[in-house]
Amino acid sequence: MRHKKAGRQFGRDTSSRRAMLRNLTANLITHERIETTDAKAKELRRVAERLITKATRLGKVAYTAQSELSAADKARRLHAERLVSSYVPRFGVKADGTKVDVVEKVMLDLSKRFEGRPGGYTRIIKLGNRRGDNAPMVYIEFIDAAPVTDKQAPEEPAAAVTAEPTTAASASAETASTASSGETASNE
Amino acid sequence: MAVPKRKTTPSKRDMRRANHDKVTPVQVVACPNCGEAALPHRACGACGFYKGRKAKAVKATTA
Ligand SMILES: [Zn+2]
Numbered sequence: 742m743r744h745k746k747a748g749r750q751f752g753r754d755t756s757s758r759r760a761m762l763r764n765l766t767a768n769l770i771t772h773e774r775i776e777t778t779d780a781k782a783k784e785l786r787r788v789a790e791r792l793i794t795k796a797t798r799l800g801k802v803a804y805t806a807q808s809e810l811s812a813a814d815k816a817r818r819l820h821a822e823r824l825v826s827s828y829v830p831r832f833g834v835k836a837d838g839t840k841v842d843v844v845e846k847v848m849l850d851l852s853k854r855f856e857g858r859p860g861g862y863t864r865i866i867k868l869g870n871r872r873g874d875n876a877p878m879v880y881i882e883f884i885d886a887a888p889v890t891d892k893q894a895p896e897e898p899a900a901a902v903t904a905e906p907t908t909a910a911s912a913s914a915e916t917a918s919t920a921s922s923g924e925t926a927s928n929e
Numbered sequence: 930m931a932v933p934k935r936k937t938t939p940s941k942r943d944m945r946r947a948n949h950d951k952v953t954p955v956q957v958v959a960c961p962n963c964g965e966a967a968l969p970h971r972a973c974g975a976c977g978f979y980k981g982r983k984a985k986a987v988k989a990t991t992a
Contacts (some may be wrong), residue, residue: 891983
């Protein structure tokens, strides 16, 4: 019986489950908003928020310069940073190709953004069920993440109709590339 | 082996099916932003709004 055993198993062994959750955590921190299944998002919430809390508990110590910290505060910071970096992969890549230092973002950025907040750093928005396996899909995002922007409409639609077949083909290829580089990153 | 003595009448069969085998209609609400039918507690599939703010990216319609 699984009485009082919290947490979902996802039909995986511990190693696979841990790998999945650490990747989801790194993706959430990198992209600020990710699309995933409802069950994975709910599990991710536990993991990611506990991780961020390690940084927010430090208060100002998390994001002040090393030179202004006392020896004791430096040690506290280093300890928290090592706890964070022991869980998440160090780097993530955003949709525009920029590299994000995940550990640094937790320690310097998220700690400041969520300072004084007693947990609840993320929000889950239900989107409906996935085609294929009918899995309920959600967005999970940081509560202060940038608002969602619509995918761009194809530029000059009137010109594309009257243009030569060759230019029309290149224009549609251009549209396809802009549509795929949406604001939000998709995840399993 | 226990075996039914009588054929189940259409009435008994339908009474059995009337309760736990029934199909319930999908609950839909009108989206407060665009008026389209949307599932409750979910971002609107047509305009992507939820709780009065943009929640889901949708393909912008060409004018
Ligand atoms: Zn709507």
